[in-house]
Amino acid sequence: MDARLQFLPRTAEALPAPALTPSAPAEPVVRLSRFTRRFGDVTVIEGLDLTIQPGEFVALLGRSGSGKTTLLRTLAGLDEATGQDVTVPQARAVVFQDARLLPWKKVWRNVALGLKGPDIRARAQHALREVGLGHRLDAWPLTLSGGEAQRVALARALVREPQLLLLDEPFAALDALTRLRMHELVLALWRAHGCAVLMVTHDVDEAVALADRILVLDGGRIAAQERIGIARGARAELTLQLKEKLLGILGGTDGRADHVIPFPHAAGV
Numbered sequence: 001m002d003a004r005l006q007f008l009p010r011t012a013e014a015l016p017a018p019a020l021t022p023s024a025p026a027e028p029v030v031r032l033s034r035f036t037r038r039f040g041d042v043t044v045i046e047g048l049d050l051t052i053q054p055g056e057f058v059a060l061l062g063r064s065g066s067g068k069t070t071l072l073r074t075l076a077g078l079d080e081a082t083g084q085d086v087t088v089p090q091a092r093a094v095v096f097q098d099a100r101l102l103p104w105k106k107v108w109r110n111v112a113l114g115l116k117g118p119d120i121r122a123r124a125q126h127a128l129r130e131v132g133l134g135h136r137l138d139a140w141p142l143t144l145s146g147g148e149a150q151r152v153a154l155a156r157a158l159v160r161e162p163q164l165l166l167l168d169e170p171f172a173a174l175d176a177l178t179r180l181r182m183h184e185l186v187l188a189l190w191r192a193h194g195c196a197v198l199m200v201t202h203d204v205d206e207a208v209a210l211a212d213r214i215l216v217l218d219g220g221r222i223a224a225q226e227r228i229g230i231a232r233g234a235r236a237e238l239t240l241q242l243k244e245k246l247l248g249i250l251g252g253t254d255g256r257a258d259h260v261i262p263f264p265h266a267a268g269v
């Protein structure tokens with residue numbers, strides 16, 4: 001790890017989200033041990049170990065086809081993990097690149113999907129307020145912008161109070177300004193809810209801006225990881241330095257990990 005990253009003090013902003021009690025050593029929310037996934041003869045992930053602590057914000061980078069979505073789908077329970085040692089919390093939620101709203105259900109009903117009880121509209125309303133869309137409760141999904149639809153998808157995830165929030169390139173389809181606003185929103189929601197986050201992204205800048213820890217998946221394993229022990233507000237000057245390092249690992253030149261020339265694996269972690 002870069003010495004500058006290692007020795008800069010952690011500030012309050014960089015500490016885990018507030019729902020945690022620092023005195024109680026918490027169990028990890030995710031524990032994968034020697035996890036392997038094959039599709040036919042092709043091994044996508046091999047012998048991968050991964051632990052995520054409560055309240056931790058982890059970004060997962062990797063070239064196209066490196067298995068990021070496969071790993072995320074396993075953690076979401078959407079892919080089989082037969083015979084594997086996989087520990088994930090029951091309370092988990094996923095947000096994909098596209099919002100996947102049901103167009104025939106009003107916005108609040110999309111958020112409340114699967115919830116039970118007399119107060120589900122109020123719960124959906126609360127979640128929609130959190131993402132700044134309290135006024136679009138009765139709107140139809142097709143009347144929303146792309147950014148608004150992703151906010152609804154976030155509300156739908158958070159209304160379930162997940163211990164683990166899985167984000168699969170959630171901002172990739174948004175314009176640059178909307179993406180920056182969504183970064184601020186996700187950080188605010190993460191702090192308010194105290195859940196652990198695993199975010200798949202191709203965007204090194206996004207990973208540096210948001211995460212406590214960045215993992216690079218390559219060759220079916222975690223090829224590198226970086227911990228960022230400084231406040232998010234103070235990261236701008238580090239971005240270039242860290243970006244160069246991560247792009248070196250990914251073998252890229254333009255900030256998008258899927259546009260890169262093959263590069264030898266970095267040292268394991």
Ligand SMILES: Nc1ncnc2c1ncn2[C@@H]1O[C@H](COP(=O)(O)OP(=O)(O)OP(=O)(O)O)[C@@H](O)[C@H]1O
Pocket residue numbers: 039044062063064065066067068069070071258
């Ligand atoms: N259901 C499946 N059947 C067969 N092969 C699959 C299946 N799902 C994924 N794969 C293969 O596994 C590999 C990893 O796919 P995955 O979608 O996890 O990669 P990724 O890192 O998320 O890629 P991208 O960045 O392009 O989204 C790819 O080669 C893909 O073709």
